[in-house]
Amino acid sequence: MNTENSLQATTAVRPQLPDTRTVTLRVNGTTHQLQLAPWTSVLDALREHLQLTGTKKGCDHGQCGACTVLLDGKRINSCLTLAVMQENKEITTVEGLAKEGELHPVQQAFIDHDAFQCGYCTPGQICSVIGMVNEGKAKTLDDIRDLMSGNICRCGAYINIVKVAQEALEKNTGL
Amino acid sequence: MKENYTGTPANRVDGRAKVTGEAKYAAEFEVPGLLYGVVVNSAIAKGKIKHMDTSAALQLPGVHQVFTHENRPGYSWFDKHHQDEDAPPGSPFRPLGSNEIKFSMQPIALVVADTYELARYAALLVHVEYEAQPHETDLEANLPRAYKPKKYKSPPPSDPRGDAAGAFDKAEVKLEQAYAHPAHHHNPMEMHASIAIWKEGGKLTVYDKIQGVQNSQQYISNAFGIPKENVQVISPFVGGAFGSGLRPQYQLFLAVLAALELKRAVKVVLTRQQMFSFGHRPHTVQRLAIGASPDGKLQSITHNAIAETSRFEDYNEDVVIWPGVLYDCDNVEVSHQLVDLDVYTPLDMRAPGGTTGTFALECAIDEMAFQIGMDPLEFRLKNYTEKDLNEDKPHSSKELKECYRQGAEKFGWANRKMEPRSMKEGHQLIGWGVAHGAWEAQQQEASAKAVLSPNGKLTVSSATADIGTGTYTVMTQIAAEVMGLPLEDVTFELGDSTMPKSPLEGGSWTVSSVGSAVKLVCEKLQEQLLKMAQKMKNSPFSEAKLADVSFANKQMFLTHAPATSISLQAILDQNEGKPLEAEASQKPDSKQKKYSSYSHSATFVEVQVDEELGTVKVTRIVTAVAAGRIINPKTGRSQILGGSVWGIGVALEEHTVLDHNLGRFMTHDLDKYHLPVSADVHETDVIFVEEKDEIVNPLGAKGLGEIGIVSVAPAICNAVFHATGKRIRELPITLDKLL
Amino acid sequence: MRPFTFTQAQDVDTAVQEVSLEGAKFVAGGTNLLDLMKIDVMSPSHLVDITQIALETIEETEAGGIRLGALAKNADTAYHELVETRYPLLSHAILAGATAQLRNMATDGGNLLQRTRCYYFYDTQTPCNKREPGSGCSAIQGYNRDLAILGTSEHCIATHPSDMCVALAALEATVHVTGKNGERAIPFADFHRLPGDTPHLDSNLQPDEIITSIELPAKGFAKHYTYLKLRDRASYAFALVSVAAALELEGDTIKEARIVLGGVAHKPWRVPEAEALLQGQKATRDNFRKVAEAYLQGAQGFGHNDFKIELAKRAIVRALEQATNR
Structure with missing residues (x-):
């Protein structure tokens, strides 16, 4: 047994290293041109290339939700999509929510309800609440719990997060 | 007119940084010329590396080096140079130490490249040939090998009291059962990460995910032989840890090794899968034998635990202290043994030992109460102890009875019927369960520094951590209250090894230890301010002692004549534009030694269990906590709510499964290792019971990090029994066990 | 993740041409493929991004059923009025799977092509016949809580992880595909395979074929x-x-x-x-x-x-x- 997977390594003509190309990403209303290889995820592009580290990596496999951003207003896992596939889409990260120093109501509600502890899942949770409001499908408390289940909080702040989400729905504080 | 910042709910002072993404965690610091390291892990659990071929990886342009046991630089040979503050007795694991494989997923190489993606790819090209040897990873199959460690990490199990075996034989009601708790992994949302930056002259600046920056600093200094003053470790925000950051983990060692060798800055972030390649809560089997009289008086408790450890360190935790802390019983015998296996050393995980031991004890007590036909809460009251019987000491305070009373009232416990399967709605069987728990309130020596700037802004610092526990906030509250300043005029700084010495953040002792130091250092500033005020012309304070003055609203005043006051600014203006500074260390008071100090909890739970499908839903949790003074009821409540979620995980979901054929943890990601999600969590209430304690520490606060978890899992187990009549003694209670 | 070349196809014909290259794979939602590429379980040398192709429409068919474009997102499908009212079983099944985030990304065609979540398939350092034919099945003698009890073989006991597909099978959907040899329609029951002695094959889709749509017959069992x-x-x-x-x-x-x-x-x-x-x-x-x-x-x-x-x-x-x- 090798760490190298011999079967797959021998197939086809594989480039030794991928070529980079200019990738245009629209993030929080700003257009960025980056030199990226196709193997860079949106998440790694944000964190390692744009220094927008507000979006977190918690698993890199779509199993935790820490990397949640809004893509044209809808929430997605930024770890599971390639930067080259998201050109010319509007990406909103946690850094793009406050306007002129004024927190987005959902950000303020997270503080007021103490809906976090370590804060690492928080940007993803905030984007997820806003996405949930935008998507308009949550009607009941159980809907909220289920539709917020894509964001794991190991500190266990769910009770307070759900309270924020309820309030955001009532006040319709989307993007 | 005195502002009480402590005891009142305050928003987190670091809240804005966290909700805007400005808070920087270890992997997030921008460093010019940063290189990326990716770790290669062992495929086998035991044996030797016969051969490693790194040539394909090294051929790739942009790959700087592949570090293995063959080319790593020398580092200290001595065990003591690899032992950190939280190391159990034994010989610590050294990454890339030799060709020997001691556990599956052992780090065996570090690939360093220009980009993360390139390093990740190059890691796939490292070719390894192993010589596998038979491994043992199965605790239950190896129980006959259990041994008493030469040295215990935590205090050794207490000596027997009375004659537990004899009293058990004579008891009219007996219970003898085994309980099993699987391995768990901490899984903080932030994966372990370190950035090591080499600087001219061999100095290092390190960003690390750690629960104590000075632990990492000392460890690096010892292991690599670098003077401590040349190593600065910084960690302002920690994305959860729950014990995983008590010991410096291998990504730190490897990042430093690579930075020193390459004379560069190197970042190593573990993958989520690699988060299962170091310490975990150990798989533990416990045997309880309990004897009681038919009227419900405990006569004998025997509590034996056998837990896994590694082949190289003897890890243990406080699994069997709980009978002596929680129950009045004259005949008690406990033991804690270990089985060494080919796994990594277990590691303290939120309420280590308490989570494991309380689960077994509180389930057994519930079984005994049922056998006798007594309400389980009444049974606990009947066997209540005012003293800590392990140490034969009184408690500095113990309001557990009030936790029972308030918790039961809020929950509606009085309406409970004894009989299992007595409540049902449709297909859902409803059950109510109770359990209680305790966690030691310890104070460690800690130091703090305070600087009052010429314009009246206070900065207090200590090298502690905030792993989400609220350290920034409560320390700010304590300092603001002592100095009589508004919260916004106070800044608390932490997470830098150059700051005054602090213990690891763990054991629920940070408020008690660092908080007491913060209080003391602010009192030293008070003294300075008083002295300066006394030197002022016609000072009304000339005769005053520190005990005679108070501080509030940015003023100092005579306590008995508040009208006699002076603004702090007026005093500071005497200091020729210089700040006032003080540093202080606070040690536990010797009178504490005469007492035991524990926080206590009582948890009441309602579950719904599908009678045919076995699914369990925790519909209601009420936890009442007595933990001395609650410095911040808002962040404190969050700690207890979080503990409840952990209890759900422990009781129903979490399980790191070992495949014994491979000697490998197989549920090694967040799809296969189930952490509770939002949909698992329903109505949860927290009650803080008033508890005055003037002994535990100068603040009277006992800490809340761990007490919230211990009693939740057993209360859920007991509720499941009440719902179904089935007693599940092996966690987690998954639906298959209830079919 | 290994290096790969990347192109974007604007139409089905180009996509089929591109995917015929050895080692090529389509990518759309990416939720499972990128997950697997990061841990080297899948390692295409060429990725064809098909998200630019206009295949996301959900519409009624002449036969009285509906057609789900292969690139319709799982979330858009589950919440589509036609699906909610006439095929609520499908809507419920989709919403029982994954998370809001994943359903916003994952496509209907991709949902059919999800790989198993078997513990061993996901760990390249363990034997797995599905990942590496002939290496053995670790699950049969190992940990198999999540794995199959029906239709297994001595080579593989993996399960198909989809919820959506369970409903599509019940509703007797048809999968429309296009390949180098033109179009064909595959009844849902024949789309996925049993492991037999070819556990590395999940479905009967040919390597050069692209799913274009999933068609549901009129009968929706909405009551x-x-x-x-x-x-x-x-x-x-x-x-x-x-x-x-x-x-x-x-x-x-x-x-x-x-x-x-x-x-x-x-x-x-x-x-x-x-x-x-x-x-x-x-x-x-x-x-x-x-x-x-x-x-x-x-x-x-x-x-x-x-x-x-x-x-x-x-x-x-x-x-x-x-x-x-x-």
């Missing part, structure tokens, strides 16, 4: 249906056992029953002969249990997953009860 999913936590977990149940009732007599199990086999598990036992019968617990027994005939556990046999039976009974009473 009596249920999707019951049993799992280890209340949300965001794959099924231990799931049941898509759909009934056509006349009073309390069953005219037609559809029952498909998820989480128990390498494909959605349907036993038409067992379904037929309900035809013309009363909708009673006893009759449901008979069908359940018939469904699980020949089921084999591997230790940790033995419980699934009884659980699946009870789940069938419960699902049919719920469908009846809805």
Whole structure:
């Protein structure tokens, strides 16, 4: 047994290293041109290339939700999509929510309800609440719990997060 | 007119940084010329590396080096140079130490490249040939090998009291059962990460995910032989840890090794899968034998635990202290043994030992109460102890009875019927369960520094951590209250090894230890301010002692004549534009030694269990906590709510499964290792019971990090029994066990 | 992740041309492919981004059914008015899977092509016949709680992880594909394969073929249906056992029953002969249990997953009860 997977390594003509190309990403209303290889995820592009580290990596496999951003207003896992596939889409990260120093109501509600502890899942949770409001499908408390289940909080702040989400729905504080 | 910042709910002072993404965690610091390291892990659990071929990886342009046991630089040979503050007795694991494989997923190489993606790819090209040897990873199959460690990490199990075996034989009601708790992994949302930056002259600046920056600093200094003053470790925000950051983990060692060798800055972030390649809560089997009289008086408790450890360190935790802390019983015998296996050393995980031991004890007590036909809460009251019987000491305070009373009232416990399967709605069987728990309130020596700037802004610092526990906030509250300043005029700084010495953040002792130091250092500033005020012309304070003055609203005043006051600014203006500074260390008071100090909890739970499908839903949790003074009821409540979620995980979901054929943890990601999600969590209430304690520490606060978890899992187990009549003694209670 | 070249196809023909290159794969939602590429379980040398192709429409067909464009997002499908009103079973099944974030990304075509979540398939340092044919199956003698009890082979006991597919099988969908040799339609029951001695093949889709749409016939069982999913936590977990149940009732007599199990086999598990036992019968617990027994005939556990046999039976009974009473 090798760490190298011999079967797959021998197939086809594989480039030794991928070529980079200019990738245009629209993030929080700003257009960025980056030199990226196709193997860079949106998440790694944000964190390692744009220094927008507000979006977190918690698993890199779509199993935790820490990397949640809004893509044209809808929430997605930024770890599971390639930067080259998201050109010319509007990406909103946690850094793009406050306007002129004024927190987005959902950000303020997270503080007021103490809906976090370590804060690492928080940007993803905030984007997820806003996405949930935008998507308009949550009607009941159980809907909220289920539709917020894509964001794991190991500190266990769910009770307070759900309270924020309820309030955001009532006040319709989307993007 | 005195502002009480402590005891009142305050928003987190670091809240804005966290909700805007400005808070920087270890992997997030921008460093010019940063290189990326990716770790290669062992495929086998035991044996030797016969051969490693790194040539394909090294051929790739942009790959700087592949570090293995063959080319790593020398580092200290001595065990003591690899032992950190939280190391159990034994010989610590050294990454890339030799060709020997001691556990599956052992780090065996570090690939360093220009980009993360390139390093990740190059890691796939490292070719390894192993010589596998038979491994043992199965605790239950190896129980006959259990041994008493030469040295215990935590205090050794207490000596027997009375004659537990004899009293058990004579008891009219007996219970003898085994309980099993699987391995768990901490899984903080932030994966372990370190950035090591080499600087001219061999100095290092390190960003690390750690629960104590000075632990990492000392460890690096010892292991690599670098003077401590040349190593600065910084960690302002920690994305959860729950014990995983008590010991410096291998990504730190490897990042430093690579930075020193390459004379560069190197970042190593573990993958989520690699988060299962170091310490975990150990798989533990416990045997309880309990004897009681038919009227419900405990006569004998025997509590034996056998837990896994590694082949190289003897890890243990406080699994069997709980009978002596929680129950009045004259005949008690406990033991804690270990089985060494080919796994990594277990590691303290939120309420280590308490989570494991309380689960077994509180389930057994519930079984005994049922056998006798007594309400389980009444049974606990009947066997209540005012003293800590392990140490034969009184408690500095113990309001557990009030936790029972308030918790039961809020929950509606009085309406409970004894009989299992007595409540049902449709297909859902409803059950109510109770359990209680305790966690030691310890104070460690800690130091703090305070600087009052010429314009009246206070900065207090200590090298502690905030792993989400609220350290920034409560320390700010304590300092603001002592100095009589508004919260916004106070800044608390932490997470830098150059700051005054602090213990690891763990054991629920940070408020008690660092908080007491913060209080003391602010009192030293008070003294300075008083002295300066006394030197002022016609000072009304000339005769005053520190005990005679108070501080509030940015003023100092005579306590008995508040009208006699002076603004702090007026005093500071005497200091020729210089700040006032003080540093202080606070040690536990010797009178504490005469007492035991524990926080206590009582948890009441309602579950719904599908009678045919076995699914369990925790519909209601009420936890009442007595933990001395609650410095911040808002962040404190969050700690207890979080503990409840952990209890759900422990009781129903979490399980790191070992495949014994491979000697490998197989549920090694967040799809296969189930952490509770939002949909698992329903109505949860927290009650803080008033508890005055003037002994535990100068603040009277006992800490809340761990007490919230211990009693939740057993209360859920007991509720499941009440719902179904089935007693599940092996966690987690998954639906298959209830079919 | 290994290096790969990347192109974007604007139409189906180009996509088919591009994917014919050796080592090429399509990428759309990416939710499973990138997940697997990061841990080297899949390592295409060429990726063809098909998200620019106009295949996301959901529309009615002339036959009175609906057509789901292969690139329609799972979320858009589940919440589409036509799906919610006429095929609520499908809507419920989709919403029982994954998370809001993943459903916003994942496409309907991609959902069909999800790989198993078997522990060993996901760990390249363990033997797995699906990942590396001939290396052995670690799960049979190892940990197999989540794995299959029906249709297994000595080479593989993986399950298909989709919820959506369980409903599509019950609704007798047809998968439309285009390849170098033109278009063809694959009945849903024939789309996925059993492992047999080719466990590395999940489906009968050819390497040069692209899914263009999924067609549902007119009959949607919108009155009596249920999707019951049993799992280890209340949300965001794959099924231990799931049941898509759909009934056509006349009073309390069953005219037609559809029952498909998820989480128990390498494909959605349907036993038409067992379904037929309900035809013309009363909708009673006893009759449901008979069908359940018939469904699980020949089921084999591997230790940790033995419980699934009884659980699946009870789940069938419960699902049919719920469908009846809805």
